[in-house]
Amino acid sequence: MKALVEIFYKDSVFDPQGNTICQSLQRLGFRRVKDVRIGKVVQLELDTDGQSPADAKKDVENMCEKLLANPVIESYTLQLEGK
Amino acid sequence: MKAAVITFPGSNCDDDTVFTLQHTLELEVDRLWHKDAKDLGEYTLVVVPGGFSYGDYLRCGAVASHSPIMGSVKQYADNGGLTLGICNGFQVLCESGLLPGALVRNIGTNFICRDVSLRVSSTNNPWTNQLKVGDELVLPIAHSEGRYIVDEQVYSAMKEKDQIVLSYAANPNGSLFDIAGVCNESKNVFGLMPHPERASDLRTRHGMGIWQSFLNWSAQAR
Numbered sequence: 001m002k003a004l005v006e007i008f009y010k011d012s013v014f015d016p017q018g019n020t021i022c023q024s025l026q027r028l029g030f031r032r033v034k035d036v037r038i039g040k041v042v043q044l045e046l047d048t049d050g051q052s053p054a055d056a057k058k059d060v061e062n063m064c065e066k067l068l069a070n071p072v073i074e075s076y077t078l079q080l081e082g083k
Numbered sequence: 084m085k086a087a088v089i090t091f092p093g094s095n096c097d098d099d100t101v102f103t104l105q106h107t108l109e110l111e112v113d114r115l116w117h118k119d120a121k122d123l124g125e126y127t128l129v130v131v132p133g134g135f136s137y138g139d140y141l142r143c144g145a146v147a148s149h150s151p152i153m154g155s156v157k158q159y160a161d162n163g164g165l166t167l168g169i170c171n172g173f174q175v176l177c178e179s180g181l182l183p184g185a186l187v188r189n190i191g192t193n194f195i196c197r198d199v200s201l202r203v204s205s206t207n208n209p210w211t212n213q214l215k216v217g218d219e220l221v222l223p224i225a226h227s228e229g230r231y232i233v234d235e236q237v238y239s240a241m242k243e244k245d246q247i248v249l250s251y252a253a254n255p256n257g258s259l260f261d262i263a264g265v266c267n268e269s270k271n272v273f274g275l276m277p278h279p280e281r282a283s284d285l286r287t288r289h290g291m292g293i294w295q296s297f298l299n300w301s302a303q304a305r
Contacts, residue, residue: 009187013232014257016192040141067149070142070178072185073232 001048002081003060007069008039042068056080084301086110086128089156089172091117091147096133096169096280103280104130108294120151123159127301131156131172133225133278143186143228144174153179165209165297166272170226173264173274182267182274183241184233190257194227200252201263201277203292205245208270209300210293220289222277224255229276231258231265244268249275 009015015037022036044063048056060078069076086104090097097114104110113126117136123129136147147153153175160166160181168176176182189195203211203218214220233241238260241247249264256276264275279290 013187014190016188016190016257020192067145068141070145070185072177072234073187 001046001053001056003044003046003056004079004081005042005044005060005064005068005076006039006078007042007064007074007076008037009073010075013073053080084110084127085113085125086130087113087115087123087126088130088132089115089117089152090132091134091136091150091175093136093138094132094134094171096171096278099278100130100132100169100280103283103290103294104128107283107291108298115152117147117150117152120155123155123164124162126159126164128165128167128297129156129159131166131168131175132280133170133172136171136175139171139228142174142178144171144176144178147171147175148179157181160267160272163269163271165301167210167297168272168274169278169280170224170229170276173276174228176272176274181272182265183237183246184231184262184265186228186276187230187232188228189226189230189255192227194225195229195255196223196225197255198223199255199263199277201249202252204247204250207245208248208266208273209297210264210266210270210273211248211296213296213299214292218292219252220249220277220292221282221287222279222289223281224277226256226276229256229258231262231276233259233262241265246270248273249277 017038018036025033201220203214250261266273279293282290
């Protein structure tokens with residue numbers, strides 16, 4: 001099974017990279033761009049033999065809380081794919 | 084008195100820190116490799132130095148905070164051991180939960196490498212007790228992820244407990260409330276983005292206030 005974790009700064013934390021890219025896009029003429037946030041994607045390959053999808057999800061959530069995301073500054077979403 | 088300086092793969096201020104502790108403070112210093120977890124009870128000071136531990140992968144300090152030696156540091160700090168994190172070391176201490184808050188990308192995206200003016204915000208701790216509130220220190224910073232973030236509730240509690248130790252006189256990186264250095268509730272763990280070890284020689288002695296405070300505190304504790 002594959003897990004895909006997306007991590008972003010929380011909305012309350014200013015994202016200077018996103019802001020810079022937003023300004024660059026606007027300068028290139030893409031005036032409809034209102035805001036840009038840059039985040040990270042982590043792709044995990046999991047051995048889920050004998051494990052329920054719910055338990056697999058719980059595992060990945062634990063990984064996020066422990067290492068992949070810092071709850072002080074970041075929020076994450078996760079998706080599980082395949083078997 | 085014996086001090087320990089930890090080296091992770093990617094640390095690059097460990098030599099400067101060892102030099103200052105050995106030659107300026109005349110302390111005996113052990114260098115500890117990140118893989119060598121051990122009891123740190125024999126040390127009066129443990130320093131997590133600056134640099135780019137583990138290439139800053141994932142987040143600054145995130146991987147280092149789970150390395151074997153950090154288990155020892157947590158134990159040492161929980162027992163009241165004096166623990167200092169400088170720059171990347173500050174990021175490691177925040178990531179490991181020994182200090183509140185987190186450090187994120189500077190506003191303006193630049194890596195900033197220059198001297199900055201700081202104000203001492205509190206002195207009832209092992210790190211600034213030889214200084215006065217409002218004193219100015221000029222210390223070098225060198226970071227691109229030094230913007231201190233903490234939620235307002237935690238900040239209020241920190242302020243009440245005198246945990247804000249150093250503040251920027253002119254905020255260079257967008258740190259919340261101009262914060263440059265904080266300590267934990269019991270004051271034995273201190274992290275700061277500026278580099279006192281780079282300002283402790285005859286030319287620039289502003290880092291000495293911090294080292295002298297530590298020496299004074301340790302002498303009294305004995």
